Amino acid sequence: MFDNNVSAPALIGTSGDSLREAFGKALAAIADEFPKLVVLDADVAGGTGVHHFRKAHPERLIQFGIAEQNMMAAAGGLAAVGMLPVVTGFAVFLSRAFEQARLSISYCKRNAKIVASHPGLDVGPDGGSAQALEDIAAFRAIPGMTVISPADPYETALATRAILEFEGPVYMRTGRSAARRLFGDDHVFEIGKGEIIRHGHDVTLVACGVEVARALDAADLLIDAGISARVVNMATIKPIDIELLARCARETGAIVTAEDHNIHGGLGSAVAEAVAKVHPCPIEFVGVNDTFGTSGEPDELADHFAITAPFIAKSAERAVARKRGLQ
Amino acid sequence: MTSAKITVRNGAIPADAPDTDIEVQIADAARFVRRHTIASIFRAGSGHPGGALSCADILACLFGAELNVWPSGTDERLRDRFVLSKGHACPALYAIGAYHGFCDKTAALALRKLGSPFQGHPHVRDLPWVETSTGSLGQGFSVALGMAMGMKLQKMPSRTYVVLGDGELQEGEVWEAAMCAAHHKLDNLCAIVDYNKLQSDASNDVIMRIEPLADKWRAFGWTVFEIDGHNIPEILSTLHLAASTHNHPSVLIAHTVKGKGVPYMENGPAWHGSVKLTRQQAEEALAALGADRQEIMELLDV
Ligand SMILES: Cc1ncc(C[n+]2csc(CCOP(=O)(O)OP(=O)(O)O)c2C)c(N)n1
Ligand SMILES: [Mg+2]
Numbered sequence: 003m004f005d006n007n008v009s010a011p012a013l014i015g016t017s018g019d020s021l022r023e024a025f026g027k028a029l030a031a032i033a034d035e036f037p038k039l040v041v042l043d044a045d046v047a048g049g050t051g052v053h054h055f056r057k058a059h060p061e062r063l064i065q066f067g068i069a070e071q072n073m074m075a076a077a078g079g080l081a082a083v084g085m086l087p088v089v090t091g092f093a094v095f096l097s098r099a100f101e102q103a104r105l106s107i108s109y110c111k112r113n114a115k116i117v118a119s120h121p122g123l124d125v126g127p128d129g130g131s132a133q134a135l136e137d138i139a140a141f142r143a144i145p146g147m148t149v150i151s152p153a154d155p156y157e158t159a160l161a162t163r164a165i166l167e168f169e170g171p172v173y174m175r176t177g178r179s180a181a182r183r184l185f186g187d188d189h190v191f192e193i194g195k196g197e198i199i200r201h202g203h204d205v206t207l208v209a210c211g212v213e214v215a216r217a218l219d220a221a222d223l224l225i226d227a228g229i230s231a232r233v234v235n236m237a238t239i240k241p242i243d244i245e246l247l248a249r250c251a252r253e254t255g256a257i258v259t260a261e262d263h264n265i266h267g268g269l270g271s272a273v274a275e276a277v278a279k280v281h282p283c284p285i286e287f288v289g290v291n292d293t294f295g296t297s298g299e300p301d302e303l304a305d306h307f308a309i310t311a312p313f314i315a316k317s318a319e320r321a322v323a324r325k326r327g328l329q
Numbered sequence: 330m331t332s333a334k335i336t337v338r339n340g341a342i343p344a345d346a347p348d349t350d351i352e353v354q355i356a357d358a359a360r361f362v363r364r365h366t367i368a369s370i371f372r373a374g375s376g377h378p379g380g381a382l383s384c385a386d387i388l389a390c391l392f393g394a395e396l397n398v399w400p401s402g403t404d405e406r407l408r409d410r411f412v413l414s415k416g417h418a419c420p421a422l423y424a425i426g427a428y429h430g431f432c433d434k435t436a437a438l439a440l441r442k443l444g445s446p447f448q449g450h451p452h453v454r455d456l457p458w459v460e461t462s463t464g465s466l467g468q469g470f471s472v473a474l475g476m477a478m479g480m481k482l483q484k485m486p487s488r489t490y491v492v493l494g495d496g497e498l499q500e501g502e503v504w505e506a507a508m509c510a511a512h513h514k515l516d517n518l519c520a521i522v523d524y525n526k527l528q529s530d531a532s533n534d535v536i537m538r539i540e541p542l543a544d545k546w547r548a549f550g551w552t553v554f555e556i557d558g559h560n561i562p563e564i565l566s567t568l569h570l571a572a573s574t575h576n577h578p579s580v581l582i583a584h585t586v587k588g589k590g591v592p593y594m595e596n597g598p599a600w601h602g603s604v605k606l607t608r609q610q611a612e613e614a615l616a617a618l619g620a621d622r623q624e625i626m627e628l629l630d631v
Contacts, residue, residue, distance in 0.1 A: 040482065064478065067512070072471045072505035079475020082461055084405060085482060101465060106472050110453050110462050
């Protein structure tokens with residue numbers, strides 16, 4: 003499914019890169035195509051991948067100091083006079099400027115982008131205070147805000163271009179940890195479109211971000227249990243791909259969502275809202291169970307908080323059992 | 330502070346007009362703003378008269394002689410940007426806009442009504458000429474800073490002006506923006522503080538002291554002017570001085586009276602917000618603002 007021996011365009015988003023590094027490299031590589039692009043930083047360029055951009059285009063990096071609220075609202079002002087601002091920072095700290103994103107960006111319908119690194123348990127040892135497990139829920143609730151969470155470095159590079167080409171406010175999650183390459187050079191990223199990345203007919207595993215790789219692993223585990231699992235990469239959480247969800251609900255009759263986020267308000271909620279409307283079926287939710295994180299390595303944390311492949315597989319078995327009970 | 334010759338930046342008033350003419354025209358605009366504010370808040374049954382009245386002279390000076398803005402066009406490069414960061418004072422903004430032809434005078438009386446673009450706080454998607462949506466104190470200042478930055482990056486000759494409340498200065502974001510504007514040497518950014526000494530519940534001193542205010546701005550790297558915010562020649566000449574400051578953003582700390590022009594409202598914290606004016610109160614206010622019987626009827630009834 004993926005090819006590690008990739009050519010020139012994939013210099014951005016190569017295997018082993020974290021999503022934040024992939025974002026920063028992509029931004030640096032394509033900046034010349036977007037003359038109005040400026041990147042806003044609050045003293046975390048070294049952590050968000052933006053150091054790549056700063057190195058290539060120092061004059062287009064605007065430093066705001068450790069002042070996220072001012073940075074977020076200023077992006078609205080920059081966009082108002084024709085610039086293309088990309089607000090960058092750690093997810094948990096950009097959430098502190100939620101209301102600025104709401105009023106000065108989305109309510110004003112500004113063409114500004116918000117790109118947040120360090121989401122979820124994937125943050126690791128920095129601990130609970132630093133792990134944004136609520137950002138998707140919060141930003142998804144803002145009218146007009148598109149919410150994106152790509153799954154691998156290459157898709158992150160593609161998504162970086164896509165959000166710059168897209169007209170309107172976007173919140174995009176990247177990621178802190180090294181990420182494995184899931185998609186080949188022929189991968190296409192389109193805002194608002196989910197993609198079936200593995201075929202199956204008993205259940206659909208719908209995942210975003212780091213959970214897509216875990217969902218693929220879960221599908222492997224499920225073979226032993228005699229369950230054929232379909233895997234959907236739902237990189238756009240808002241607007242959610244309701245047609246694809248209807249089709250998967252119809253064809254597989256059971257769904258499991260998986261996300262590195264609180265089970266409330268994120269991908270699972272978005273999927274449930276859509277499925278309840280178009281084709282109700284059993285849904286199981288894999289995510290952090292309405293609690294805060296803690297310190298540990300990302301994989302340890304994922305296991306501790308039950309969002310790794312075996313837990314996704316368990317949930318899939320439950321969803322299938324519920325489906326069969328219903329039938 | 331006063332200066333000999335008043336300078337008109339925007340051509341709204343002929344540059345060679347005698348100073349007395351300029352002052353007369355701006356005073357007329359300010360009077361219009363105050364009357365319109367009272368009438369629209371009376372009609373709405375709610376609103377914030379005190380802080381609208383206190384900034385009426387400032388808005389009249391900005392729109393009358395300083396801002397390069399035109400109702401007929403929206404030149405992105407030449408147009409100055411004006412942001413009313415203390416968005417609750419928008420009846421005054423709508424009124425000065427109406428006075429200068431950015432919107433219809435009668436339509437702008439339909440404040441806070443369903444279907445009206447004149448919302449309780451300004452919204453740029455309803456009224457493009459308000460430049461950005463405000464109402465959450467502190468944010469408009471950051472947006473104005475972003476605009477000034479964008480102008481510099483694109484080498485635009487235009488400037489950004491922003492009016493802040495004194496209570497608004499308690500927002501941490503204001504000082505984030507103040508630090509940032511000085512750091513980036515945004516000399517195309519001019520802030521005006523409507524220093525009426527009152528906020529929502531009580532005086533600044535009771536709620537949260539903001540003095541020493543001029544020292545604070547200076548310490549943050551701003552060029553500071555302290556003026557009487559109801560003295561039209563002084564506002565005009567100081568705006569002119571501020572526009573020629575280099576390397577530093579400038580702030581006018583404008584000492585004002587909350588509720589200015591309506592004696593029973595002046596300096597009264599009760600007239601900040603959520604004010605439902607009775608017919609009698611509205612008539613008394615308009616009479617104090619020099620409106621005759623006929624004008625009062627037109628403002629309140631038509
Ligand atoms: C962030 C935020 N917090 C609270 C309010 C509610 N509020 C509206 S006006 C106001 C008082 C503002 O006082 P000041 O800035 O002095 O305005 P003025 O006296 O000029 O009316 C408050 C607390 C708000 N609009 N925004
Ligand atoms: Mg005040």
